[in-house]
Amino acid sequence: MDKRPELAAGFLSRLRAILPPKAVLTRPEDCWAYGYDNSRRHSLPQAVAFPACHEQVARIVDACNQYRIPLTARGRGTNTVGATVPLQGGLVLSLERMKKVLEFSPENRYLIVEPGLTNEEVQAIAGSRGFFWPPDPTSAAYCSLGGNLACNAAGPRAVKYGTPRENTLGLRAVTGAGLEIRTGVRTSKGVVGYDLTRLLLGSEGTLAIITEATLKLTPLPEATQTLRAVYRSVLDAAEAVSKIMAQPIVPCALEFIDGNAIAMIRGHSACDLPAQAGALLMIEVDGPREGLDSAAAKVAEAARNDGLLDLRIAATRQEVEALWQTRKALAPALRKIAPKKINEDVVVPVTAIPELIEGLNRLSAKYKLPIINFGHAGNGNIHVNLLLNPNSPEQSRKAQDCLDGVFTLVLALRGTLSGEHGVGLEKRDFIDRELDANALELMRAIKRQFDPNGILNPGKLLPPG
Amino acid sequence: MDKRPELAAGFLSRLRAILPPKAVLTRPEDCWAYGYDNSRRHSLPQAVAFPACHEQVARIVDACNQYRIPLTARGRGTNTVGATVPLQGGLVLSLERMKKVLEFSPENRYLIVEPGLTNEEVQAIAGSRGFFWPPDPTSAAYCSLGGNLACNAAGPRAVKYGTPRENTLGLRAVTGAGLEIRTGVRTSKGVVGYDLTRLLLGSEGTLAIITEATLKLTPLPEATQTLRAVYRSVLDAAEAVSKIMAQPIVPCALEFIDGNAIAMIRGHSACDLPAQAGALLMIEVDGPREGLDSAAAKVAEAARNDGLLDLRIAATRQEVEALWQTRKALAPALRKIAPKKINEDVVVPVTAIPELIEGLNRLSAKYKLPIINFGHAGNGNIHVNLLLNPNSPEQSRKAQDCLDGVFTLVLALRGTLSGEHGVGLEKRDFIDRELDANALELMRAIKRQFDPNGILNPGKLLPPG
DSSP states (O other): OOOOOOOOHHHHHHHHHHSOGGGEEOSHHHHGGGSBOTTOOBOOOSEEEOOOSHHHHHHHHHHHHHHTOOEEEESSOOOSSSTTSOTTOSEEEEOTTOOOEEEEEGGGTEEEEOTTSBHHHHHHHHHTTTEEOOOOOSOTTTOBHHHHHHHTOOOTTHHHHOOGGGSEEEEEEEETTSOEEEEEOSSSOOOSSOOHHHHHTTSTTSSEEEEEEEEEOEEOOSEEEEEEEEESSHHHHHHHHHHHHTSSOOOSEEEEEEHHHHHHHHHHSOOOSOTTOOEEEEEEEEEOSTTHHHHHHHHHHHHOOTTEEEEEEOOSHHHHHHHHHHHHHHHHHHHHHOSEEEEEEEEOOGGGHHHHHHHHHHHHHHHTOOEEEEEEGGGTEEEEEEEEOTTOHHHHHHHHHHHHHHHHHHHHTTOBSBSSSOOTTTTGGGHHHHSOHHHHHHHHHHHHHHOTTOOBSTTSSSOOO | OOOOOOOOHHHHHHHHHHSOGGGEEOSHHHHGGGSBOTTOOBOOOSEEEOOOSHHHHHHHHHHHHHHTOOEEEESSOOOSSSTTSOTTOSEEEEOTTOOOEEEEEGGGTEEEEOTTSBHHHHHHHHHTTTEEOOOOOSOTTTOBHHHHHHTTOOOTTHHHHOOGGGSEEEEEEEETTSOEEEEEOSSSOOOSSOOHHHHHTTSTTSSEEEEEEEEEOEEOOSEEEEEEEEESSHHHHHHHHHHHHTSSOOOSEEEEEEHHHHHHHHHHSOOOSOTTOOEEEEEEEEEOSTTHHHHHHHHHHHHOOTTEEEEEEOOSHHHHHHHHHHHHHHHHHHHHHOSEEEEEEEEOOGGGHHHHHHHHHHHHHHHTOOEEEEEEGGGTEEEEEEEEOTTOHHHHHHHHHHHHHHHHHHHHTTOBSBSSSOOTTTTGGGHHHHSOHHHHHHHHHHHHHHOTTOOBSTTSSSOOO
């Protein structure tokens, strides 16, 4: 186990004065698990702190400023881009024990909570009164609200309901300078001052540490209908996506799997798709029960084209399960075939999906790397998976070149490098291809204002200036 | 006509080198109309420029920086808070001639346009393919898109569809430093870098001048139903608002008029409301035609309580007109009774509306000023109108004290000072009551980064430090 030098004694004794003994870890073996996230990178922190409240967070940030200790705030570490890996060691601030529900006001459609609640716990509270909080990166049972906010994590429902930036009214936070700020409002409208709420959402813990959030709640839909459409080719499926997005019924999920993914699934599990299946769409519509059949029928109509091979609408819970089976077989098949993969989450305008997939196939052939694509087609948000042989360093190098090609392609199609995974470490050195130098310089300037000593999550999100 | 000293000859000749002769005004009589907005304040600019494109804007900002000329960007000046009054003179930059449609992609649900288009022109383009852009501050025919964005203007549909911050994907802009930035994406998701898009929306031209906007479009609903509910008291109406907002059907308008307003309307036009009417709700629901009757019935059910005096659902276009008649009689009656009024647009959580109205009635009695309230109840956004005798300076002073009481009340109810009008000059010196000192200092720091010489809309939005 690698070991870093101990933190300054003065810092540790301040930390121990702020927190009870069980809320500070310093032994490397205890800190180990706080050194990685779902990026599979690892960097050992010298200490881990578990604050119980806003005030403790503020005092810890003060101490880190005094001793210039790098501070990486973290929820449950489910992000895939290294955003919570403590690159320079220092202190990891785990917010997992801050789980208080401060106020639940269904009549006003808001819920004020601390960031340590899991997404599922948030949903349970909201659900008890007929509401939900739309963002869910499909890891609800484990991922924390704080991480969802810091990464502006979205998930499949974003196509209809938006991301945290559309579903958060206000925040309480401690800036990198150790100052408390309250941003936003408790109401669904408010235009007093600059929008600091959205500035913090998606800033990956580089500007401030969120200690409370006022979430905007949405009423749970009465019912949902599930459709599965199978196409001859990606082009046919993409045409359907455009047509679906051009009509008035907005699906609450519009998920896509390409032909490579179908071929892989076919090799690893029972698959009821036609032999010529080249792409698959999973579509869900939700809303009041009355009119939902007709809404599903309209979406189905938009999904129909000459390349449609099969279209099914599930009538029962069992049928819904059966339709999702192919999609759900994807993750285990992927893990089996390619324990090592690079999983990107690029976004292009939906009409550019066919060009994206064609271009990815060309890159796959050129670099002799299998590429499997699936994702949130309604947003044009495609998870591009480069499958690697874990024992081949040469393939890893080729994958980097291929990835470069993927990003070039996405930007040429006027897309963005990340729809929901964020930047972290993984994409940090690529974002200057998407963002212009002036915008990047302003972001650096904003970072300096919030975090003058650069203690918050150093080395993340913004490429070195 | 008051007259300011002429601008430096060097500046004017640079301006004339950038723009054709007809795009620069310098005679006070020509500049006069660019010195005011709907706040009825006036401050004469020394010149008005009409750029035709982004590049001209950038060169003009450069020139203003070189000569330290205050620059106030403006759309059509419909804001009510003095946000476009050139307080320190200098140059007014009118974007009204920048009306190019750069790209319309209904399949990708976006429209890229210049800021000089009116809101109505934007709606017409979007509508030609079955879409709309939800923000509309009810002055669509005249107000400009650029002004809508700069003020984050909202209007009645915000209760269901959100404000510009929820309906804008990206921007092109020239910062106060004269630098071009592009923010955001063309897609409905994107998490690369800090959210500069939302930072500029609502910043009232103090950070940058928006030269292009990528608008997120929404499909036009198939049909709309209109309901009118009359209540014995504001408390009854407010209870109905809370119940409506706690059930799954979100109305696309939920407008409120208080008893004072009804009494006033009664004195000035035919009014079919019951004699005991103490409050009125106008409710609209939209969506697919099928199921809409049932949606309206559910909303009607939520609107029912012991204080309900009358509930009507319009079945024909004529009936819709008839139901809106009382609401529409409000503005002319107000103008007749009180040519001078202070029109605030405070917001409180919807459950706090009764307390707000009660408190306003107390303030009205204390200061002997009639107060008329109406607004967007679904957002808790109430337009509070203090009616003044235009010839009484004493009443003007009392009104200022009363206004102070209004703001204290709103903040005690955990609301915000402005839901859609913005800050400008009118509320500039009040916002430090709502925003904490740390947040305000960060806003000032951000302003310095975007606009180091402080040339953009000086004296607006942020109180002097």
